[in-house]
Amino acid sequence: MDRFHHDSARAKADDSSSIADGVSLSRRRYSQGGPPGNDSIELERINTYRVQQQLTVGSRGSRIPQDQWLPIGAGKPYPPPLPDSEAYVVEFEGADDPMHPHNWPMKKRVMLGSLLTSCALVTAYGSAVFATAASGAEKEFGFGEEVAALGTTLYVLGFSAGPTVWAPSSELLGRRWPLLLGMFGFDLFMIATATAKDTQTLMLCRFFAGFCAASIIALVPASLSDVFNNHQRGVAIAMYTMSVFTGPFTAPFIGGYTASSYLGWRWTLYVPAIVGFFCLALIVFFTTETYAPIILVQKAAILRRQTRNWGIHARQDELEIDFKELVTKNLARPFLILFTEPIAFLLTLYMSFIYGLAYALLEAYPIIFEGTYGMTGGTAGLPFIGLIIGEIAGSTFVLSLSGRYSRKLAANNYVAVPEWRLPPCIVGGAVFAGGLFWFGWTGWNSNIHWMAPTAAGVAVGFGLTSIFMQCFNYILDTYSKFAASAFAANTMMRSMVGAVFPLFTRQMFNNLGIQWAGTLLGCIAVVMIPIPLMFYLFGGRLRQKSKLAPVMDLMPPAEEDIKEA
Template identity: 30%
Template sequence: MSTAITTTLETDNQPTSELGSSITCISGYLTGIHARDRTPDEGGEGKVFVVGWEGDNDPLKPHNWSIPRRVAATLVVSCIAIAVTAASSIDSAVLPQSAAEFGVSDVAGSLATGMFLMGFGCGALFAGPFSETFGRNAVYMSTMLLFMIWIMASALAPNIGAQIIFRFLAGFFGSTPLTCAGGTVADLWDPLEKTFGFPLFAIAGFGGPVLGPVIGSYIGPGAISWRWSEWIMLIIGGLVLSIVFFFQPETYAPLLLSWKAKHYRELTGDDRFRSEMEIRTTTLLQRLMTAVYRPFVLTWTEPIILLMSLYLTVIYIVLFTFLDGYTFIFSDIHGLSQGLTNILWLGMLIGILSAVVLVPVVYKWTRAEFEKVPETERATFKLHPETRLWYAMLGAAPAVPISLLWMGWTSYPSISLWSPLASSVLFGYGVMNIFISAYMYVIDSYEIYAASALSFVAFTRYLAAGGMTIVGIPFYKNVGVHWTLTILAIISAIMAPVPYLLYRYGVRVRRFSKYAVTRA
């Protein structure tokens, strides 16, 4: 068979008219191959056989894998998200003990958390080009390994300066697998399935920062050293890395096609079999430069990205200032111990998990949108991006300011702590659904530019959250719990109309955009 294929491929010296009949012969053996001339910017001359999928139902295509296999792959990247995001917040659970050992104030000690988040933001700018060159799994494994090395260094840090540097580097490398995880979700699920596929990943990704204080709740005040907060995250990271290494399939379609092209080259001995990924001439350095500057270019010209960045920045500021605020709310006002105060983060986790109740509802509505389209056109049909805003519009947007006011003005010794705890459940519900809507809306609105758009969204929210984590202690101490939460509630209330306004006017905004899709 390979001899026959090789014979049919010797077409360089054939006239163009003969190329078609030759390729027809090839298709008897191999499908999904497109023969064409190399373009001037691709380098070289002559023909190239571009390897693609063998139709929409190609079993090698990740979208066509069985649902259990795709769910399993999504759950693996969810584990990655939990491992790296829990590490972002776990140090707050042992802040009094680490600050005391290093001989610094709690404000200075909070730099360990703040710098980790800033590292997250900076690292997010570089993730895309690497995953588009080496594939998802290579990035997951290499950066998870580097993340673990710097987490280990943080556990061994001799002073506060070293710990701050090591935590920044851990955050820098930890952000890369988290950022690429969204790409894996897109690799696995089609636009309709993404309605439940993305929340499956996002709930874990957003739940990680809430789990961090719970995991570290009794490490600081217990019999073991606060440094075990880092050792535990190292162990979790090692377990997740092992799962990725042994069980996670590669999902990046261009890389899968390049492997397929390599197989054809070995099978036929013909070097002209190439995937699109192998033909491109842009270097990794060029893509890195684009990845760094394009997010900032998009920001100044795209109101959708600007609004969603501001909205998620506000959400993350509130979330991560709670790392400081819970001590003032539950320890100082209600007299709870350090360990029990951290356990109460489970209330917010319950709210985050409650977001799953909307998945069947939104999926039903999204499916109805698809059913309006003739069956012959569904394969190419793309949803209106505004349909992704339903998660935020179903009570999530107003839930955030309401929960903050509720928590702020029921945080009195004379009122049961169950009241602010219940408000944290509502807050968790709100922020989770806003996060899902914001990400899915940006992805669907910008498609090929989505990676750049999301890079800026991640950069701004993590940098702002890192800064506010550091000033959170003096903020709560000087302004007080009631007015701190009131100020945050007012800011979030100003942002609450954003999903409703974009649902109403998003189509018009996209029509005037240079980068967004323009379908109505």
């Protein structure tokens, strides 16, 4: 029995040392010589999952006293522990192991990425579509414009609350089950919203629809990171970013035409639910688990059956889940990252403003194109196409630089320097601010053609996508071992801001006037332009001082990069 206690204590000690080793691993390699080769980078990424499980899920040592252990039964004594437990642990064969998601056939990975980004598009669409149903709901239930705006606000607040559940679930159960449950919940609550008989039910179901949709918004980037390496991930994140913003901007004209037709306002909510069920079916039949620790659990189960050796297991099987520790690690760490890491805080602040503005535009566009230009129904939503065109242009701009990024990555032995991501973000920030001034000073007077503020949307969409794509990639590169927590913190804060903006946008534009409200937003955007510039110039130094951001790169960002961008 003493041996059991000894092994438990040793496992706990191993946990503590491996966590410390994981945080400082990159710094040790930095100080020991040149960067590792490509295979070593992939192997290190694979081995990082060992540490990541303990950092995000639980620990290997048992917390249950021996006198509380369950008996084996039939009077049998406890068997001795495995002679060398490490020999029974299932691992990947190496960087080229076909079971590792990075080595899956490209066709499979592209199909998986396309399906997941389509799900993100549908759930993001659901966030904005209620604005087109609001007038019909107002007449039926008798509430005003402020209450109608809550339909969007509560959904986006669900985005903020959801990651606190879905992020730890994905570390414990893998990505697939939380994605399935979240998509199913989104579909059910969208139908419940469409069939609501009173205001309370309507608003409550909107919140829970957003809460469930948060599983898609929060976990799709993690899933894309699971299956695409640094060289390929830029395109995948571009598609995700496009889906997150194209969804809300297509809702005004699709939902507008639906609400003004014989179908009525309730069908604006049925449509995303129906499409969501279709996406759910595709996830069920055409996706597999992407989270490496869970893949190893599945591999271990197969090996146990094949070899009849029941000691074979994955490291995930060794973990003992403690609710207190689970809550502490998964709830406290996002806030720890957010409020102790200058990179995470300032980037999240910047992205939160951009995200909030995206939802503010859902209120501002009707003020301009319905109020100033007299458009109605779905026609009033067509100017959002300018924003979508801008998003496509922004994605094209960023992806056009991916070849240059790949060459720099290869020259640095495939060690990513996060600051290489930022030049397009800096350019996008300037274009974004200019688009806001353009939008405000061309949309206030009906004597100015409606194409002028619509064209301003191209600049706004270009900047919005350029900023978000590269900020997402920068966060992934900077907090690689803590990506789930970093994204959870980012999603929670920007969703809170996005939820608040629609509540005061209409009043701000009505009281200040369109031109001065646009000027105010443009000035705030100008003030925030230096944030990515500061990280481009000084991000490497900040990462060296960080306890959570590994420093694997040896090449500082070249000063001429920003000039070339």
